[in-house]
Amino acid sequence: MLVALLPGDGIGPEVITQARRVLDALAIDGLVFEEALVGGAAYKATGHPLPADTLALAKRADAILFGAVGDPDCDALERHLRPEQAILGLRKELSLFANLRPATLFPELADASALRPEVASQIDMVIVRELNGDVYFGEKGMRKTATGKREGYDIMSYDEDEVRRIARVGFETAMARDKKLCSVDKANVLETSQLWRDVVIETHAEYPEVALSHMYVDNCAMQLVRNPGQFDVIVTGNLFGDILSDQASMCAGSIGMLPSASLDAAQKGLYEPIHGSAPDIAGQGKANPLATILSAAMMLRYSLGLPEQADRIEAAVAKALSGGARSPDLGGTHSTREMGDAVLAALT
Numbered sequence: 001m002l003v004a005l006l007p008g009d010g011i012g013p014e015v016i017t018q019a020r021r022v023l024d025a026l027a028i029d030g031l032v033f034e035e036a037l038v039g040g041a042a043y044k045a046t047g048h049p050l051p052a053d054t055l056a057l058a059k060r061a062d063a064i065l066f067g068a069v070g071d072p073d074c075d076a077l078e079r080h081l082r083p084e085q086a087i088l089g090l091r092k093e094l095s096l097f098a099n100l101r102p103a104t105l106f107p108e109l110a111d112a113s114a115l116r117p118e119v120a121s122q123i124d125m126v127i128v129r130e131l132n133g134d135v136y137f138g139e140k141g142m143r144k145t146a147t148g149k150r151e152g153y154d155i156m157s158y159d160e161d162e163v164r165r166i167a168r169v170g171f172e173t174a175m176a177r178d179k180k181l182c183s184v185d186k187a188n189v190l191e192t193s194q195l196w197r198d199v200v201i202e203t204h205a206e207y208p209e210v211a212l213s214h215m216y217v218d219n220c221a222m223q224l225v226r227n228p229g230q231f232d233v234i235v236t237g238n239l240f241g242d243i244l245s246d247q248a249s250m251c252a253g254s255i256g257m258l259p260s261a262s263l264d265a266a267q268k269g270l271y272e273p274i275h276g277s278a279p280d281i282a283g284q285g286k287a288n289p290l291a292t293i294l295s296a297a298m299m300l301r302y303s304l305g306l307p308e309q310a311d312r313i314e315a316a317v318a319k320a321l322s323g324g325a326r327s328p329d330l331g332g333t334h335s336t337r338e339m340g341d342a343v344l345a346a347l348t
């Protein structure tokens, strides 16, 4: 089993190092790693954020463990050369259309949430985010209006097949949990969202056991803070899912806690924390590696068929937290490496 390791930029390499230590400690027979440059690091070395070799490795691998991309030095580059194009390119090239972002509060972290502990303790949801379409992949550009003003544009669109396939992932995810699916859109304003809602309703006929509800995205942002316990599975588009999952992460303690799986139709996947390269703390040993370590657990479960090993990692993370391991984002002083040490010590 080949895992492509793509550490990327900023805190990406720091958190990937800790995930790799945990995977090594499991001593899984036949698991091999191959590392490659991606993002700003790749641009600086090769002139492209997603070099052909890196893409070829990602295609060849059984799974991809990804850190994060993004480098302030690259923010003025033409868009197609910016580090973020690497993760967008991987998602598109590998048809990773289904992004699962579980947001669960480890009970030990009730005090780390931005919400009151009795509200935060109810959080146990999965955000299913569409990852191959929407405004991120529509036609975009800069142009001049008739009166000579600069105008930026990004086209938002979904076709019905794109909505149907992610709706099915949402329903399937709900079937495996509490059978409650909330579809989040902005159908009161956007035609893209009206189609989204119509197709989700049509797809519901295939899953009559699931209780389906609909919510506008602005209300959803509010409800995530007011009463996050009401959500079981949320299915939504690329842009809304991006924003809502960062918000949900803070309700669950920290953005440094949320893992993700980005899957294609055959469960091949890229696994990454939901956060970015955090240039404000990069190189300081302050990054929380648990989101990446938990992403490695998702990789073992979804793409490598090793659910017991995934359980071992998740149990070790819970034990490390019970034992008091806290990086600064969780209100503590543990360094990135010490968080990794705590998980390693808790592995049984």
Ligand SMILES: NC(=O)C1=CN([C@@H]2O[C@H](COP(=O)(O)OP(=O)(O)OC[C@H]3O[C@@H](n4cnc5c(N)ncnc54)[C@H](O)[C@@H]3O)[C@@H](O)[C@H]2O)C=CC1
Pocket: 011, 015, 067, 068, 069, 070, 071, 072, 084, 087, 255, 256, 257, 272, 274, 275, 276, 277, 278, 279, 280, 281, 286, 287, 288, 289, 291, 329
């Ligand atoms: N999938 C990816 O590779 C992503 C890349 N990005 C890129 O990352 C760069 C920085 O973006 P931001 O908007 O600042 O988002 P960010 O997620 O990198 O950071 C937001 C805030 O959360 C903190 N944070 C993030 N991860 C943390 C961790 N593991 N432990 C402790 N604190 C953590 C950061 O220090 C920062 O204050 C940009 O270039 C952006 O485009 C952003 C999101 C995802």
Ligand SMILES: CC(C)CC(=O)C(=O)O
Pocket: 084, 087, 088, 242, 274, 275
């Ligand atoms: C570079 C962004 C598109 C990535 C992001 O913010 C995310 O996937 O959460």
Ligand SMILES: [Mg+2]
Pocket: 242, 243, 246, 274
């Ligand atoms: Mg994001």
